[in-house]
Amino acid sequence: MNLSLSLPRNALSIAELDELDHDGVVRFVRALERSGHRMVWIPEVNGREAFTTAALVLGATERMIVGNGVARALERVPKSAASAAQDLAAGYPGRYVLGLGVSGAARERGTGPLPFLRDYLDGVDAVIRRRGGPEVPRVLGAYSAGITRLAAERADGLLTFLVTPEHTRWARETIGPDLFLSVVQWAVVGRDRASARDVARRRLAYYLTLPHQLAKLTRLGFTDADLAPPGSDRLVDALVACGTPDQVREALRQQYDAGATQVAVSLVGPLDEAKLDAYRALGEQEN
Template identity: 85%
Template sequence: MTLSLPHKALSIAELDDLDHDGVAAFVRGLEEAGHRMVWIPEVAGREAFTTAALVLQSTKELIVGNGVARALERVPKSAASAARDLAEGYPGRYVLGLGVSGAVRERGVGPLPFLRDYLDGVEATLPRAVPRVLGAYSEGITRLAAERADGLLTFLVTPEHTRWARETIGPDLFLSVVQWAVVGRSRAAARDVARERLAYYLTLPHQLAKLTRLGFTEADLTPPGSDRLLDALVAYGTPDQVRESLRQQYDAGATQVAISLVGPLDDAKLDAYRALAEEEN
């Protein structure tokens, strides 16, 4: 399947910190501002598929992707059944995203064979017409996305990685890149905000391995992270300056860039979401 999705999206990490009504109000506001698609990461707190259902039912036309649902959290049949129900209930508005981390090695299997077998289980239940993408950084799972999915979703990567991913999956597969951004702060202040969020990822072995492959050193990756690391991973400045930074990912081969605004959900951040939607429109 060739995925036809908006050129720009959002990856909204704020939902873990909001209650049911707060999620509904937040995503309605994003849609009313003009945003057309959101990816929902499954990091902590909220469960992937029930949260996707809440976002879908709270909006009218917003496209929602699990970006990504963690395969280790549920058996393939459960993920496939939930995805099928969402796709049937909200035609054209749902994308299944799946991913797995190196934690799967505790089960005595590597991420690639685990995810390959997991997709076998998903495909036994989920109609092929339901779009699906894989979250990946390694060469093996990146190639698996080209063979068994409709697209690839990457996160916390540089344009150099995007260029490599495009070369690996070929010219046609959908490629969405989640790009961190901080709007409306000085570079020094933006770095401080981004470091707070980056701290968690600098504890994860698979993220450290990915960043090492991208050329960052132990000094860069030692908490709280070097300025060089932050500047490579985060877009800063005004909405126009952030848009210029996004262009680097498109030029490197991204089909879509999903902006993830870093920092607390305050009035300034809501203003930034509205300003970024105005650019899209």
């Protein structure tokens, strides 16, 4: 692989879609596009299916670039992922990026995450070769050294999530100077630090139950005390930018300085008018 990805320097990661119905998704992503946002990553967490949701967002917008960030490889066979991704890339030229990831749950199938994902990519490639058609740009979601190196070997980029600039610096050193690297950065806009911590902890609670997230954060130097629910102030402050839109942008600059090609902001908290205002303010800074 290693296509040269030319994607916007700024993006969003929109977890809100899990809480919205079909019409709500359409209204939300159209509002983001009107605000000036040019790219969104769609995480696959507890609600929507990755590829049908990508198709919905692509169809609802005119120019928005959409990435699966990331689709869970354990939830579908390579043929399903490859065929869906190739159809999206053909139907929306230049507007779709396939993101794939795997967790330690792969061990329940008798193999580790790294060999599982390597074999999975073999299956994806075989389907694409057999079908012909457009190349599908792809990134891998990764934190471990093995899968991070696999991204440099078998993908066009790397997508990381819930990491500090120190991890971004390590990832850049691991994948080399040229590979695309997007970092999903949590942020709370328009609240003071104490209030921002409360909002962030409600979302963080789920991730503090996941072994692969805990292992990643431990490697980054956080202690058992930091990771004990609901998460220490030190943990939350390191992972979540907060303040005015300008203050959030300043925090994002640390990820760029550490080697990120792109930073994808994920605004934490309920999708209310204040949050929509924050999206609009961040979009205005794109223009």
